[in-house]
Amino acid sequence: MVAGAGMHVITWKGAPDWLAAYDAAAAALPGLTFGQTPEWFGAYVRHIVRPPGRSVLVELREAVGGPLLLAMPLLVEPGGMRRLVSPSNYYTAHFEPLRLPGGEDGRLYAGLLRGLDRAGLPWDELRLEPLAPEGRAYDALHEALAAAGYAWRADKCHTNWYLEVGQGGYEVYERRLPSRLRNTIRRQRARLERERACEIRIADTPEGVAASLGDYERVYERSWKPAEGNVLFIRDILERFAARGWARLAVLYVDGEAAAAQIWFVKDATASIFKLSYVPDYARYSPGTLLTAAMMRRVIDEEGVEVVDFLTGDDAYKKDWMSHRRDRYSLRIFNRTARGRLAGLWNTRVKDLLQGRWQGACNQ
Structure with a gap:
């Protein structure tokens, strides 16, 4: 589908065709987060999207045949309320459209909002999450919304803890940890080595990750955590990230049995902690803490x-390991359709008014 939006041209492709187009666009952009990669969205489409929902890639250019300036994957949700939403769920840490060189950010997003209907993607609500205030899309979308007059609201959807490593390597980093955590690492490491045979293996090749996957899954199944939301998605991501050299699968063995396991992704000088679990039978040794410390040493000193x-x-516990905290937001934009205006009125005015009155009554 093609439509003009002022001076902009919007096209969109359905799956699976859009994955190849996204791959080509992403290849021109260095420094993408792992959640922006074609590998991530490919696994999402294969294992998360279910009919009657469908996924599309919206592309924006300034002229027919012109260079691609903006590429945004979206899900088209069925139902009376026509929603376009970012392909995000409990696995998603950060959503950010691809922004290629050229054009002005605010004008591009304003053109996108105006042109979706004419491009054959009618919508009442557009929901993008989780957005990062430090990301390029966040300010650009707010600029576009201020100029275009759409009703919208932004709500915090989760918190993100991260570490700026700095100089000095792991030993300097460990000295900055809370004394309680430092003592736990040293005391429990000595205790485990004194009482049991232990070993840590960190797989970082496709063959190594595949060989360790069974141990990771057994640890996860025996852990305190609820059942994995989508095992096939995790396996797919691990296989494809391992092929790119991004996956790290770490397992702590006690007397030959997997006691703790973690999945990390290392890409473009950033290590992302994706999955952590341990077997409660070994809790007296703090296996999760020891494995996290070993991985911290690995990614800081070796990588x-x-x-x-x-x-x-x-x-x-994340505050103990990290140095900074920031929030992620869900942005809901309401179109100027009958349903969109009604939903916008409810979500941006009436809902807050009613909640304020209820809270005021409770505080009296």
């Missing part, structure tokens, strides 16, 4: 990362 990212969640 030279500049940032370690704990991705989603405001769990108290």
